[in-house]
Amino acid sequence: MTEIVVRHLGLVEYEACYQQMLEFTQSRTAETADEIWLLQHSPVFTQGQAGKAEHLLMPGDIPVVQSDRGGQVTYHGPGQLVVYLLLDIRRLGMGPRQLVSLIEDSIIAALAHWQVEAFAKPDAPGVYVDGRKIASLGLRIRNAKTFHGLALNIDMNMEPFLRINPCGYAGLQMTQVCSEVREPVTFDQVADELQKQLLSRLRSDRESQS
Numbered sequence: 001m002t003e004i005v006v007r008h009l010g011l012v013e014y015e016a017c018y019q020q021m022l023e024f025t026q027s028r029t030a031e032t033a034d035e036i037w038l039l040q041h042s043p044v045f046t047q048g049q050a051g052k053a054e055h056l057l058m059p060g061d062i063p064v065v066q067s068d069r070g071g072q073v074t075y076h077g078p079g080q081l082v083v084y085l086l087l088d089i090r091r092l093g094m095g096p097r098q099l100v101s102l103i104e105d106s107i108i109a110a111l112a113h114w115q116v117e118a119f120a121k122p123d124a125p126g127v128y129v130d131g132r133k134i135a136s137l138g139l140r141i142r143n144a145k146t147f148h149g150l151a152l153n154i155d156m157n158m159e160p161f162l163r164i165n166p167c168g169y170a171g172l173q174m175t176q177v178c179s180e181v182r183e184p185v186t187f188d189q190v191a192d193e194l195q196k197q198l199l200s201r202l203r204s205d206r207e208s209q210s
Contacts (some may be wrong), residue, residue, distance in 0.1 A: 004202060006195060009039040011078060014046065015067055023146045024086055028145060034092075036198065037084040037149075041076035045164060048072050048138055053167040054154055062160055069138035069148035071125070072168030075104070079156030079176075081191050085148045090144035092202070100125055100137060103150055106197040107135045113193050114181045126167065127152075132175035136167060152194065154178065154187050 009017070017039065024035070045056065045064045048071035056064060062075075076082060089099055095173045104120040107127045111118045111134070118127050118134060127135040135152040153176035159172045177190055 001084065004031060004199060005033050006199070007035060007036040007037045008191075009037055009042045011042065013042045014041045014076060016063075017041070017084075018067065021084060021086065025142060025147045027147050028086075028088075030088075031089075032087060032088075034082070034202075035086040036195070037086070038195060039082050039084070040078050040080060041082055043075075043077040043160065045073055045075055045160070048074075051167070052168065055168050055170075056163075057165065058163045060163060062163070067138070067148070069137065069140050071136070071138040072153065073164050074136050074138070074167060075160045075164060076151060077153055077156050077185065081152045081154050081187065081194065083152070083194065085139075085146055086151040087146045087202075088173060089141070089146055096139070096141055099139070099146065102201050103137060103198070106194060106201055107152060109196040109197045110179070111180075114177070114183070114185055116180045119158075124167070124169075129175055129180050133166060133171040134175050134177065134180070135164060140189075151191070152177070154190050 042050055043062045045059055045062055046065055046067040048069050051072045104127055108118045118129050120127055125137040126133050137150050138148050139146055140148050155178040158174060166174055168171045
């Protein structure tokens with residue numbers, strides 16, 4: 001079975017990356033290796049398929065882009081780790097709910113590495129610390145091929161979250177890794193740990209299917 005390809009793309013514009021995801025997903029075949037893209041976006045608000053205009057309170061100078069991922073409005077900016085999961089879940093032998101749980105469990109395990117106690121909510125996808133949201137999820141699946149993924153706040157300007165109702169929830173408090181850890185941690189350290197946790201779980205699922 002093919003290995004998962006991991007790409008570190010740095011700081012990229014949302015719309016250009018979105019087009020690359022679409023092209024990859026549309027052109028892949030049964031033999032195409034799954035890929036995971038780790039990156040950061042320039043400041044942008046993205047509206048998911050269920051997004052409602054009233055949740056954009058005052059976007060100001062930050063562009064708003066319509067996206068075909070699940071969920072409502074969210075913010076992306078430097079210092080936030082975005083992970084796009086380009087997976088063939090039929091080949092992996094899992095369903096959408098299993099994948100969401102795998103992603104949430106990976107984030108929770110990565111945060112536990114720095115003694116940050118995080119949890120998932122069955123009725124609101126994402127990962128939370130003391131009720132504050134630290135990571136958001138938004139996936140799209142076409143013909144059992146996934147794209148989009150997760151956004152984990154690490155060390156970023158949090159002010160733009162005040163310009164929206166994050167994920168469609170008025171008053172939802174957001175947090176980030178640097179505000180929750182006891183000792184300083186770098187963006188790259190968190191990215192490396194989350195990559196390790198995701199790959200460990202995905203490979204375990206692949207091996208159980210082989």
